[in-house]
Amino acid sequence: MEPGSYMLMENFTLLDAMSAFEIGEPRLDSGLVIAESIRPSFDPTMPLLPEEICWILDRSFAYEMEWHAGNLLSHTIFTLLYTHQLAEIEVDFMPPPQTTESDYTRPPELVYVVLRPCVMGLLKCCDLSWRELSKNAVQDVEDWQSEKSDVSLLEGLPVKYILSQLEDANKWVLGTTKLTAPWRNALYARITLRKTILQLMQSDIFVDPPSFEGLLNTAAEQLVVIRNHHPPEPHSNSPAHLAFDPWVARRLKTFVPLRIVPVRTPDETWQTLDAMLQGWRELRRLSRTTSLATWELVGQLRVWLPQSISHTAYLRSAMQSTFYDGLLILGKHTYVWMVDRFFFESLGVSYDSLVKTIRDYWTGPAPPPISQMERILYKLIAPHIRGQWLNPPRRRRHLAKSLVEWHSLYSMLSEIVAQVDRTNSPNGDIVAQMPTVALLWRLSSIREIVFSGFQMDLFSPEERPTAYWYAAEVLEEHLLCFENIKPTVPKNSSAFAEIHFQHQLLSALQAMAIATFVSCISQISFSWDRLRPSFFRRYKWAFRPEYDRIRIPVVASPSLSHLLPACNSLLEEEFFSPADSVATAEMILNGLIETESLGGWAGQWADERIKFLEGLIKACVGLRYLPRSMREVEDFDLSRVKWNPDVHPWFPSVSAPSSEIVTS
Incomplete structure (x- = not known):
């Protein structure tokens, strides 16, 4: 043309x-x-x-x-x-x-x-x-x-x-x-x-x-x-x-x-x-696994240990379909079974016994909202387990979106427990911990959201210390939940063994998070005009308007007003040593491996859990050159701190100071 x-x-x-x-x-x-x-x-x-x-x-x-x-x-x-x-x-x-x-x-x-x-x-x-x-x-x-x-x-x-x-x-x-x-x-x-x-x-x-x-x-x-x-x-x-x-x-x-x-x-x-x-x-082994905690653990291990088994999208979809096909759980169980496992794996007692105690010792003017509570659980548990096999960014978004529902469940359980005569009931102490179970799952999701940010390299250098501080705050609340729930759980149950493992593991993670936060505290911009918008943009998932409709306060919500006092408090800790804190974490992790205290729900994935612990121990070794005292924090050279998700997804490694390199 x-x-x-x-x-x-x-x-x-x-x-x-x-x-x-x-x-x-x-x-x-x-x-x-x-x-x-x-x-x-x-x-x-x-x-x-x-x-x-x-x-x-x-x-x-x-x-x-x-x-x-x-x-x-x-x-x-x-x-x-x-x-x-x-x-x-x-x-x-x-x-x-x-x-x-x-x-x-x-x-x-x-x-x-x-x-x-x-x-x-x-x-x-x-x-x-x-x-x-x-x-x-x-x-x-x-x-x-x-x-x-x-x-x-x-x-x-x-x-x-x-x-x-x-x-x-x-x-x-x-x-x-x-x-x-x-x-x-x-x-x-x-x-x-x-x-x-x-x-x-x-x-x-x-x-x-x-x-x-x-x-x-x-x-x-x-x-x-x-x-x-x-x-x-x-x-x-x-x-x-x-x-x-x-x-x-x-x-x-x-x-x-x-x-x-x-x-x-x-x-x-x-x-x-x-x-x-x-x-x-x-997938074949998981199809025979009837523990929600094990399913969640395996999904987490595939994220924590990306080099172990790399699942294609087809397999990740098949995992989700195997757990829930739209009608039954694991091909044969109903939602009632899933709710029972939810409480049994955390408290060591059956859901029926908890409901019986609530009905027998109910003091409220209206019948207990058991069915309403179960509906919330139906909406939460299956998507939560399936969500472990989403791609990392979508998994993080899914966990963030579910936090409101977890808090709603925590609030409802708290209101139910408040209207039960626990003084005269034989299982009153265990019933009182039902809200704690929901809080444990919610805090676990928050921990995954924060640590996945390091794994996906989402945080800017200024945001990393704040993220470690918030992770330590969440882990502190998580540890308090375990301490509250542990006396009520049967000592010979798998739930008790899992609580012991999780308490030790989270104690080590908290020690590592605090040590890294203190060592990198100088990266935080203390300019309010710069810090505030960055903070609320990063943690926007915690400030959704839906929380305003729930009467009970949110547990472990990120608070900028708590950050600055925490920085001052730690800087005034004359005898705190980041290096010693990491050494304590390493000792705890080695103790878990040596005593084979790998929890009650690891099952066939105990070896995978050991690999995860060994990876954390290597991370502790990589942090051995953190400051040995608060005096050294002021002169700590942050250029020696390197974040590389291929080395460890959550924690950086610290190179030796130039003086030690010359000496060696």
């Missing part, structure tokens, strides 16, 4: 016209054809060697892991051109067998009988993953990409049919004489692995637990075989290279610019897939 000319046609909009422009930028212009993207035409019926089939299957696993890592289907799975041309490699269209030697090394069954079912299994795995991920337990775009680009994921095809096709592929591989033993074993392992992953995604973990465990073992066994037998990279002229087109998104319906996703190495692919299997194993 000449400059200044235009053309009108039906249904051709301004958006269509703008989309037709080519700006010459490969990352944004999907219509721009660059030299690297010009490829020979792809023939899906081209015969392939068994090692080429293995290479294609391995590469498809790599792209599958990239999709689970958050990339688009059009940039990963759909770059495998067989996903678009399955109809052309139907078994019914397979050519008759050839007699030449060259064709004998490339039997057509490898494409029509082996590769086709594997590609179908890949697409069906994506379909089942998509269905799980679309439950909104994890967020589209934040955690995964839902765009299908109008490409079929075989949504209407039954899983049983694809499994039968994969089984037929295995039968052919085991029965044919056209393959050598090494490649027969290699193909069998890859077909079986694809089949097993498809079965794992389809299985209901509560229907047949032993079968689910057997599938995990089968997948692990095949993964070992695959790792020990890598196919060679096909030569440059091999048709296997044409099976993948990184620029295929140009021909698909997509709203995202073209991006070439780097392919993982085979070792990285199998390592990622093995981590996925480990996540399924943890």
Whole structure:
């Protein structure tokens, strides 16, 4: 078209016209054809060697892991051109067998009988993953990409049919004489692995637990075989290279610019897939765990120890669905069971006994609002447990938003307890601690909100000391709750063992937080005009107007009026030593490990809890160069303090002073 000319046609909009422009930028212009993207035409019926089939299957696993890592289907799975041309490699269209030697090394069954079912299994795995991920337990775009680009994921095809096709592929591989033993074993392992992953995604973990465990073992066994037998990279002229087109998104319906996703190495692919299997194993163990505290602990450990088991968005969604599917808890329990566990795991007594005491010794003019209290618990507990498997920023926001409801529950329980004649009731002391249980969960959420700020590097240098001070304040209230509740809990119960562990752990955390706060106190800006807006902006979640409708004061609310007196009080503590405070924390943590006092609800995750304690001990070692006295605080060189979430998510490390480095 000449400059200044235009053309009108039906249904051709301004958006269509703008989309037709080519700006010459490969990352944004999907219509721009660059030299690297010009490829020979792809023939899906081209015969392939068994090692080429293995290479294609391995590469498809790599792209599958990239999709689970958050990339688009059009940039990963759909770059495998067989996903678009399955109809052309139907078994019914397979050519008759050839007699030449060259064709004998490339039997057509490898494409029509082996590769086709594997590609179908890949697409069906994506379909089942998509269905799980679309439950909104994890967020589209934040955690995964839902765009299908109008490409079929075989949504209407039954899983049983694809499994039968994969089984037929295995039968052919085991029965044919056209393959050598090494490649027969290699193909069998890859077909079986694809089949097993498809079965794992389809299985209901509560229907047949032993079968689910057997599938995990089968997948692990095949993964070992695959790792020990890598196919060679096909030569440059091999048709296997044409099976993948990184620029295929140009021909698909997509709203995202073209991006070439780097392919993982085979070792990285199998390592990622093995981590996925480990996540399924943890899901299997959690499905048999009937403790709310254990579920919460495991979710927290995945945040506290990010390098232990890295869960994909699919697994994090599956964890949430396993705990609560919208109808039942853990596939068989009702909300009443969850409320009972809520109080039993904290007080060591059943919820029914608490309700019976309240009803028998109620003194209020109206019946006790038990059902109203239960409704609040219903709204809080399941989302709280599921929220542990959100991505870190969304998990933090979820915890912050739930604080009002936790305080509302605390207020209601306090009002209920106030109208119970606890003097004459046999369980009066235990009933009196019911509000404390709600407060414990609320304070735990606040602690996670504050410490996650360090892990996500949200705090500015001026905000860090204030955050450690507030964390110490919250931990102080948390410790008081444990001291109040401990005398009423049965001594031989798991609840008592957990209280003992938590009291020791929080004592160590408080000592570390105070030591870090005092050492970095000079970073605080004591200019009111600068400190006040920064403080209220950072802790805005604690000043929501909904609190004004609740009569009981908020416990452990951040208060700027308390910060300055606390700074003055600590600075006047002549004999306080930040280094000694950290040493005390280290002694407490070592004592927990040596005495194996790992709490009552750690269960199968006791080893993980030890790793967490060991990480805190390393953090204490990293803080050993904090000032040894208050006199040294004034001259403490803050440039030696380094925050690195990869070293420890919550606490900094302090380098040795220059004088000690020179001496050594």
